[in-house]
Amino acid sequence: MTQDTGxxxxxxxxxxxxxxxxxxxxxxxxxxxxxxxxxxxxDKTLGAYAILAAQRxxxxxxxxxxxxxxxxxxxxxxxxxxxxxxANWGPTRPYFAPPYDSEEGLTIVTKRxxxxxxxxxxxxxxxxxxxxxxxxxxxxxxxxGDGKCKVAxxxxxxxxxxxxxxxxxxxxxxxxxxxxxxxNPWGANNIDLQASGTIPLRQYCQKYGTTWEEMMGPAIxxxxxxxxxxxxxxxxxxxxxxxNYEDYVNSRPIAWPARIWDYDRPVNxxxxxxxxxxxxxxxxxxxxxxxxxxxxxxxGEARSSHMTMEDWEDGKARVAxxxxxxxxxxxxxxDIFNPYDGFSVFLPFALEAFGWxxxxxxxxxxxxxxxxxxxxxxxxxxGGGNLGNGRTRTAMYIDSIEQLRGTAGRRQVTVKxxxxxxxxxxxxxxxxxxxxxxxx
Amino acid sequence: MPKxxxxxxxxxxxxxxxxNEKRLIVQNCRGCNTLQHPPREACRDCGSENLEWKETSGxxxxxxxxxxxxxxxxxxxxxxxxxxxxxxxxxxxRVNFFSNLPGVPVREVxxxxxxxxxxxxxxxxxxxxxxxxxx
Numbered sequence: 001m002t003q004d005t006g007x008x009x010x011x012x013x014x015x016x017x018x019x020x021x022x023x024x025x026x027x028x029x030x031x032x033x034x035x036x037x038x039x040x041x042x043d044k045t046l047g048a049y050a051i052l053a054a055q056r057x058x059x060x061x062x063x064x065x066x067x068x069x070x071x072x073x074x075x076x077x078x079x080x081x082x083x084x085x086x087a088n089w090g091p092t093r094p095y096f097a098p099p100y101d102s103e104e105g106l107t108i109v110t111k112r113x114x115x116x117x118x119x120x121x122x123x124x125x126x127x128x129x130x131x132x133x134x135x136x137x138x139x140x141x142x143x144x145g146d147g148k149c150k151v152a153x154x155x156x157x158x159x160x161x162x163x164x165x166x167x168x169x170x171x172x173x174x175x176x177x178x179x180x181x182x183x184n185p186w187g188a189n190n191i192d193l194q195a196s197g198t199i200p201l202r203q204y205c206q207k208y209g210t211t212w213e214e215m216m217g218p219a220i221x222x223x224x225x226x227x228x229x230x231x232x233x234x235x236x237x238x239x240x241x242x243x244n245y246e247d248y249v250n251s252r253p254i255a256w257p258a259r260i261w262d263y264d265r266p267v268n269x270x271x272x273x274x275x276x277x278x279x280x281x282x283x284x285x286x287x288x289x290x291x292x293x294x295x296x297x298x299x300g301e302a303r304s305s306h307m308t309m310e311d312w313e314d315g316k317a318r319v320a321x322x323x324x325x326x327x328x329x330x331x332x333x334x335d336i337f338n339p340y341d342g343f344s345v346f347l348p349f350a351l352e353a354f355g356w357x358x359x360x361x362x363x364x365x366x367x368x369x370x371x372x373x374x375x376x377x378x379x380x381x382x383g384g385g386n387l388g389n390g391r392t393r394t395a396m397y398i399d400s401i402e403q404l405r406g407t408a409g410r411r412q413v414t415v416k417x418x419x420x421x422x423x424x425x426x427x428x429x430x431x432x433x434x435x436x437x438x439x440x
Numbered sequence: 441m442p443k444x445x446x447x448x449x450x451x452x453x454x455x456x457x458x459x460n461e462k463r464l465i466v467q468n469c470r471g472c473n474t475l476q477h478p479p480r481e482a483c484r485d486c487g488s489e490n491l492e493w494k495e496t497s498g499x500x501x502x503x504x505x506x507x508x509x510x511x512x513x514x515x516x517x518x519x520x521x522x523x524x525x526x527x528x529x530x531x532x533x534r535v536n537f538f539s540n541l542p543g544v545p546v547r548e549v550x551x552x553x554x555x556x557x558x559x560x561x562x563x564x565x566x567x568x569x570x571x572x573x574x575x
Contacts, residue, residue, distance in 0.1 A: 172514045174445055181446035182478045185568050186538035187508050187516040188524055199526050202504040206551060255524070256507040256547075303484065304477055304536040306526055308503075 003129040007142040009326055010297025010430065012318065017293040017326045019145025021439040024281035024288035025137075027061025027274035028398050029053045030232040033390050034268045036160045037107065039093060046077075046157050047105030049270040051118050054155055057272035062285025063151060065118070068274075070149025071126040072140045073111040074133065077159045109157045109270070125149040131296075132156070133271075133393050134340070134424030134431025138294030140275045141433075152275040158392055160266040166191060182305045192255045194262065195427045196307040197345030202257075203309035204348070210365035212257040216344050217245045219368045220261050223341060223381055226374060227388020227395070229410040234267050234390030262344040264386035271394035278439060289404045292419070292434040293326035295319070299428045307428075313361065315428035316353035323354070327434035329419060331355035336403045336413065336420035336435075338396035341385035346425070351380070354421065379413040396422040397433065404437040443540075444515050445563045451479045454493050459567050464557045466535060468494040475532040498557035499530040500537070500571060505549040521546050527555055527571045539571035 009017065031049030042048065050073075058065060095101045104113045111126050125148045130136050133156040140152040170177070176184035183190065190196055205212055224243040227233045235241045243261060251259040274284075281288035299322070300315030302308075324330065331354060339350035348364035357378050359367045372380040383399020386392070400420035402408040420435040448456040455478075458465040466477040471488030475496075482489045505525035511517055522540050529535040541549060542560070555571040562568050 166512060167514065171512045174442075174515050175447050176444045177447045178449070179478075180444075181448070181452060183538060184513055185444045185446055185562065186524060186540050187443070187511050187513055187519070187522060188538045189512045192508065192511050192513075193506070198506055199504045202506060203526075206504065253507070253509045255511075256509055256521075258506070303534055305538060306536055308526075308536065 004127070007139060007146075008135070008296040009138070009294060009322070012322055012325060014326060016328050019142070020292050020328070021290045021436070022278050023141045023144045023275060023291045024278050025273055025275055025291065025401055025435070026281045026284045026286055026288050027057040027059070027063065028401055029056025029058070029060055029272045030392070030394065030398070031270040033232060033234040033237055033392060035234070035238070035265075036162055037268045039162065042096065042100065044268070045100065045106050046109050046159050046268065046270060047100070047113060047117060049268070050109040050114060050155050050157050050272070053270040053272040054114070054118055054153055057153065057274050060286060061274040063274055066121050068120045068151050068153045069122050069124045070140065070143055070152035071111060071114060071120060071123050072130045072136055072152060072154040073109060073114050074130045074136050074156050075108060075110045076132055077108055077157065107159050107161065109155065114155060120153070132424065133397070134429060135296045137273060137275070137397065137433055138296055138431070141291045141294050144275050144277055150277055150280055153272060154275060155270065155272045156394065157270040158267060160268045165266050188306065194255070194258060194343030194345045196302065197312065197343055197349070197427070198255050198258050200307050200309040200312045201345040201348065207309065208362040208365065213249050215348060215365040215368055216262060217248050218372065219347050219380070220248055220344055220387055221245055222372050223384050223388035225384070225388070226382055226411055227384030229374070230384055230389055230395065231409075233384060233388060233395065234265060235388065258344070261387070264342045264391040267390035267392060269390070269392045271392055271398070273397065287405050287437065289401050290436045290439055292329065292436050292440065293323065295322050295326060295430045295432045297430045299430050301428065312349045312428070313353070316349045319425070319428065319430040319432070320353040320355070322430050323421060323432045323434060328440065329421070329434060334419055334421050335415065335417050336379075336382060336400050336422070338381055338383050338385065338400050338420065338422040340393075340396060340423045340425045341381060341387050342391060342393070342426060344387065347381070350425075356380075374411050374413050377415060379415065382408070382411055382413055393424045396424065400435055404435055442515070443560070443562045443568060444513065445566055446568060451481065455479060456566070458493070459559060459569050460565065462559045462567070464496045464498045464569055465493045466496055466529070467491045475529070475535050477535045477537070496529060496531050500527040500555050500557075501530065502541070502549060502551055502553045502555060503528045503536065504551065505541070507547050523547070523549055525549060525571070537569060537571065542570055542572055544573065
């Protein structure tokens with residue numbers, strides 16, 4: 001079966017999204033966020049959490065399960081059986097009684113498992129291939145806009161198991177194959193290098209006369225502060241990190257100067273979102289948050305063995321052009337900006353490419369050293385992102401929805417919050433969502 | 441512990457064969473006269489499949505570096521901490537290579553320093569390209 005990619009908005013020149021403002025997000029839900037699944041607690045499996053997150057999203061939207069006609073479940077995981085060749089670790093276990101008689105429901109959640117166990121009775125559209133949240137929410141939005149379904153439920157899971165993260169498979173091999181033959185012999189692992197962003201940011205610091213610490217320190221401390229103001233984040237639930245600048249600077253180096261806090265913490269959790277037509281959204285519990293645009297694809301790639309600062313600047317600039325073109329927004333129109341921060345290096349490049357609050361090339365360090373708190377004039381990453389909440393990849397979306405609803409509580413920004421740009425966009429991907437609390 | 445061993449494929453075999461002869465070659469596009477590395481089926485810039493292998497000067501400069509202290513790669517962890525530098529090729533600085541800068545103490549890396557290609561055995565009959573400071 002061939003994966004359908006025709007729905008993707010993955011290049012420049014596509015114009016404003018044809019369904020702009022006709023599709024809305026009306027609900028979100030999160031499971032508890034655990035560090036790992038312990039392999040025993042059946043109320044804490046990824047399947048149990050996916051069902052819980054879905055139920056909470058439906059409750060938030062005021063939608064009954066039988067009203068859902070579109071189901072989107074991303075089966076990708078980072079750990080365990082389908083997490084890629086570097087992720088092959090975890091116990092060989094005796095299984096449990098159905099529905100937990102395979103990895104499905106334990107460390108993997110598929111469409112089939114959700115159909116069998118959440119049991120929505122009226123699903124008419126449930127694609128087989130559903131991408132990760134950065135593209136997946138766009139896929140669901142496009143499907144609703146195209147009339148393939150009217151009330152879509154998107155479910156995203158992130159798993160984590162016992163043992164060190166992604167140390168199996170090719171990471172444990174003495175050989176380097178494929179693209180890795182150009183990197184791994186020298187110890188240049190893509191994850192260690194923050195999706196090929198660490199060295200480009202070192203080049204950036206050299207060019208613009210700043211240091212890693214003075215740029216990333218304030219950004220990461222701000223992420224943790226905002227994460228502690230979430231109701232569901234890992235640190236908010238499991239003991240506050242209360243990270244300060246000294247903690248950050250003195251923390252364990254991974255690929256110095258990148259430290260442990262520059263990398264998001266793997267967790268075991270699930271999130272879900274309800275997406276519907278603007279007509280239906282008006283009858284639901286929450287104030288709708290309208291989707292102005294979604295983007296997929298990539299802004300570029302490495303020109304040579306490894307990405308450079310120029311690759312990042314050019315690639316992110318292309319991404320920003322796609323996002324702005326499709327949404328009709330200009331940089332000065334964006335109130336809430338929640339770019340992806342799974343690796344800290346993504347932040348300054350995104351900030352400058354999108355020109356949020358007037359930030360231009362080389363300005364990021366000065367901007368991040370300023371007041372970027374939610375109480376101030378430049379509330380950057382108001383949701384705390386992955387760094388402040390754990391690797392759920394949902395914080396950027398949840399915060400944007402809440403800010404536009406006006407329900408972000410202690411995180412509610414004091415500046416205008418009518419539009420948002422948010423993403424799970426690792427590397428130079430263009431996986432963005434643009435939101436507004438009013439129809440254009 | 442030795443560095444990881446590259447496994448050549450059809451596209452990369454000429455490169456690794458040259459490395460085993462202590463030569464550093466990269467692809468050159470006959471269409472637009474642009475160097476590229478790693479090798480591709482077609483030119484990254486103009487799309488031409490009219491590519492040739494070209495010997496480089498083997499000269500470069502250190503563009504940036506980090507210090508690996510907790511690598512995912514099991515076979516490199518005994519070497520930690522180690523320098524990991526990005527080297528730009530003088531023939532075309534848009535072409536880059538990784539290096540562990542043999543002989544350079546950890547973290548004592550001078551950005552912009554001139555380097556030249558050298559070669560290091562990682563397995564019987566398999567060298568990899570490395571870079572050392574120019575005296």
